[in-house]
Amino acid sequence: MSEQTAAIVSKVWGMCNPLRDDGVSYGDYLEQLTYLIFLKMSDEYSRPPYKRETGIPTGFTWADMHTLKGCRRRLPWPAMW
Numbered sequence: 001m002s003e004q005t006a007a008i009v010s011k012v013w014g015m016c017n018p019l020r021d022d023g024v025s026y027g028d029y030l031e032q033l034t035y036l037i038f039l040k041m042s043d044e045y046s047r048p049p050y051k052r053e054t055g056i057p058t059g060f061t062w063a064d065m066h067t068l069k070g071c072r073r074r075l076p077w078p079a080m081w
Helices: 002-020 026-045 062-066
Strands: none
Touching: 002 026, 026 062
């Protein structure tokens, strides 16, 4: 495993610790992290040099999530359905 890959893995597991400490199950925080990684990748593809349209509605993008604090940071996906 490269040093960069190890750093990414370490960051992801670092994000899991607060979730686990709050009593969130493995499956639940895996789902939450999957959504966050998807949003981050989508954000990166929407910027130069890619400049792709992501189709993610306003209010649900990585930039929108990044501005939220505390409990408001919980993913609002159920509100979309």
